[in-house]
Amino acid sequence: MAELFLASASPRRRELLAQIAVPYVTQIASIDETPLPDEPPAAYVERLAREKARAGLLALGGRDDAVVLGADTAVVLDGRILGKPADFNESRAMLLALSGRSHQVLTAVALVGGGREAARVVSSDVSFRPISEAEIEAYWASGEPCDKAGSYGIQGLAAVFVNQLQGSYSAVVGLPLCETAELLGEFGIACWQLPTQGPH
Numbered sequence: 232m233a234e235l236f237l238a239s240a241s242p243r244r245r246e247l248l249a250q251i252a253v254p255y256v257t258q259i260a261s262i263d264e265t266p267l268p269d270e271p272p273a274a275y276v277e278r279l280a281r282e283k284a285r286a287g288l289l290a291l292g293g294r295d296d297a298v299v300l301g302a303d304t305a306v307v308l309d310g311r312i313l314g315k316p317a318d319f320n321e322s323r324a325m326l327l328a329l330s331g332r333s334h335q336v337l338t339a340v341a342l343v344g345g346g347r348e349a350a351r352v353v354s355s356d357v358s359f360r361p362i363s364e365a366e367i368e369a370y371w372a373s374g375e376p377c378d379k380a381g382s383y384g385i386q387g388l389a390a391v392f393v394n395q396l397q398g399s400y401s402a403v404v405g406l407p408l409c410e411t412a413e414l415l416g417e418f419g420i421a422c423w424q425l426p427t428q429g430p431h
């Protein structure tokens with residue numbers, strides 16, 4: 232069976248993959264994450280997920296028994312991509328823009344290996360209640376927003392801002408587990424499965 236490698240430095244992705252009991256080895260690969268001019272958000276996340284997976288495979292010397300998983304998450308407001316905040320001012324601007332309304336979270340997962348490549352993009356709608364300036368300052372001081380797309384983590388303190396989610400919770404955190412399991416199956420990699428029914 233092929234060996235799975237996770238091309239990600241994100242602790243969230245490691246935890247999510249571990250959650251569905253898939254054995255893997257981490258193989259971090261860094262790529263340029265600058266969007267192309269006028270690149271649509273869904274195309275952007277899919278391209279980055281594929282590039283991360285390809286870079287991981289390259290770093291492994293193109294091992295033919297390796298399958299590499301890459302993923303990318305972007306917060307999208309009115310068609311505009313919100314990445315990770317560079318500083319407090321950017322974080323404040325993002326959270327004020329997200330306050331009291333809904334936005335999309337796009338996450339792509341890609342698998343590369345054995346001469347094949349495949350990817351899925353999952354879109355979820357997240358609504359925030361209105362957020363005050365004081366809350367934004369306190370949230371920044373918690374340290375949580377700085378390494379997260381859109382400057383928040385639904386799995387953390389920012390859960391109190393979220394009044395509605397339509398879509399995939401795991402995708403918002405960083406890896407759509409249902410679609411990931413399907414893709415892994417297509418590449419012949421076993422993950423957690425419901426026990427088969429024996430004869431009665």
Ligand SMILES: Cc1cn([C@H]2C[C@H](O)[C@@H](COP(=O)(O)OP(=O)(O)OP(=O)(O)O)O2)c(=O)[nH]c1=O
Pocket residue numbers: 238239240241242243244283302303304305306336378379380381383384385386403404405
């Ligand atoms: C919206 C949202 C994002 N995030 C995180 C998931 C990703 O780690 C990060 C988006 O940045 P990414 O560039 O997708 O990923 P990364 O740089 O953290 O890791 P790598 O490229 O090595 O795989 O934001 C949350 O943890 N919770 C959330 O609610």
